[in-house]
Amino acid sequence: MKNSSLSVVILIAVAVAAYFVAAAVAPLQPLYLSIAVIVGGAIVLLSSNGATSDEQPASSSTNESSDGMETQTLYVGNLPYRANESAIRKLFSDYGQVVSVRLLKDKQTGKRRGFGFVEMAAKDAPKAVEALNEQEFQQRTLKVREANERKEA
Known part of the structure; x- marks a missing residue:
């Protein structure tokens, strides 16, 4: 069980590191970068602007x-x-x-x-x-x- 918990912590750490790299690179890219993180069976989508998928900025008409x-x-x-x-x-x-x-x-x-x-x-x-x-x-x-x-x- 201890190895399983350690694996989850490492997975989260790698995902967070990848997120910050994506956030740093995003201003150079024409599109938003997003990362899907699987935590305990739930998928959390993080975008390079720091918002989760439910908080994406709306485009104006x-x-x-x-x-x-x-x-x-x-x-x-x-x-x-x-x-x-x-x-x-x-x-x-x-x-x-x-x-x-x-x-x-x-x-x-x-x-x-x-x-x-x-x-x-x-x-x-x-x-x-x-x-x-x-x-x-x-x-x-x-x-x-x-x-x-x-x-x-």
Whole structure:
């Protein structure tokens, strides 16, 4: 039993050391570094910013595009399953500059899930929300609003 306890202590020490190395290297990396530590059968996910996975910072729905333009991400729900990115881009471009369109798909089936996100110029986003929310598109009533901040799993 004593060897088992010593093994757990060594495992935790190695994990903590690896965590601090990851924290030191993280500013040099474009992505967050995370370490999964198994302690007594429970998995604890530590990120390089010192937060556990439940405490990850949320990303704002207002961002800046690569050309320096401030952008806003909009949630678009109740989309027809046959709608594609180009049709949504065309619909929203009537109200301002569209930066990107992402329509989510089910990972297992590959079928569209009926909602997505449109990133557009922040100055144009309120106009698009006002014009398109509760409007009919391909026999479906759209739900358009500012996207909530992302919550990491």
